[in-house]
Amino acid sequence: MPGDVLIRDVLELLIVIAVGGMVVSAIGRLRRREIEVYRCPACDRPTSRAYPRCKHCDTPLEG
Ligand SMILES: [Zn+2]
Secondary structure (H helix, E strand, C coil): CHHHHHHHHHHHHHHHHHHHHHHHHHHHHHHHHHHHCEECCCCCCEECCCCCECCCCCCECCC
């Protein structure tokens, strides 16, 4: 029946949109995390590369 085909097409489209939105938001989150958070190699806590040393454990940071 044509009605069933239409509903299936709409559902497929909604799934594609939902999956696409999840992928885009996951990539955006990853990018933000890479830019904003740098983890100290010694204590594994988020710190900033703006400082020459980790503000938690005073380990010199690379880069
Ligand atoms: Zn540290």
